[in-house]
Amino acid sequence: MTGLVLKITGMSCHHCKMAVEQAAKTVPGVNSAVVDLNAGTLTVQGQGLDRAAVAAAVEELGYRVEG
């Protein structure tokens, strides 16, 4: 099990948090996804994680992945 942390801009409320977490969980290999709204981060855990795939899933929602 490994983890990734992505810095995301544009998330402002509980709806954003839920949407980003749900999107991240659709990416193969992701077991858990947690957004920290204050920090503006998405932490995903799983196996064989593809950072680009997670970022793409988030960006599809209209948020920007900074890193």
Ligand SMILES: [Cu+2]
């Ligand atoms: Cu929102």
